[in-house]
Amino acid sequence: MPKRYWLFKNEPDCFSIEDLEKAPNQSTEWEGVRNYQARNMLRDDVQKGDEVFYYYSNAKPAGIVAVCTVVKSGYPDPTALDPNSQYFDPKATREDPRWYMVDVKLKQKFPDIIPLATLKATPGLEKMMVTQKGSRLSIQPVTPDEWKTIIELAKRM
DNA sequence: GCCAACGTTGGC
C-alpha cells in the first residue's frame, strides 16, 4: 500500500508538541477521537509508515507545527472502556470497542508554526480540507500534492 | 466571548 498523508488536529492545551518532544521515544497514542468519520479513517485507512501533519486547533494562531510518522496503525482505544477517563464511552465494550486510535512519533518539529492564514493564502491549498470554512473533522486526508506544497513552505521558513 | 457550521440525539 502506498504511503498516505494526513492532518491530525489537537489543542495545544491538551497535548502540545513540546509534550510530544518530551514523551518516551517521542511518540504518543492518539486517543480520544470520538467522531465516526474520523474513527473510520483511524481504523481502516491510517497505516504504519504514513505521515501526519500535527495541527493546532483552538490556538493563536491555529496551524501546523510538526510532521509525525504513524508507528502503529488502528487498534481499539482503551480510554473508551475506562470510567475514569474523560473519553469514557459507556456504549463501548471489549467485544465492540467502537473507538480506535493509532500511535504517532515525532519526525520533525517545524522552526515555527505554519499558520492557517498562510495555508489559506498558498496556491495549491485552496481545496485542502483544513482551509475550508466549517472544517471540523479532526482526522483529515491530505493529498500528495498538498503535502509537498506544505513541506516546501516549511523549507523556506 | 461570539457565533457559524457541523454532528448527535431523541420525539414522533
Place this chain on the structure above:
DNA sequence: GCCAACGTTGGC
C-alpha cells in the same frame, strides 16, 4: 426516517 433541538468545534 425525518428533523428540530441541542451540544461541540474552532476561527476570529
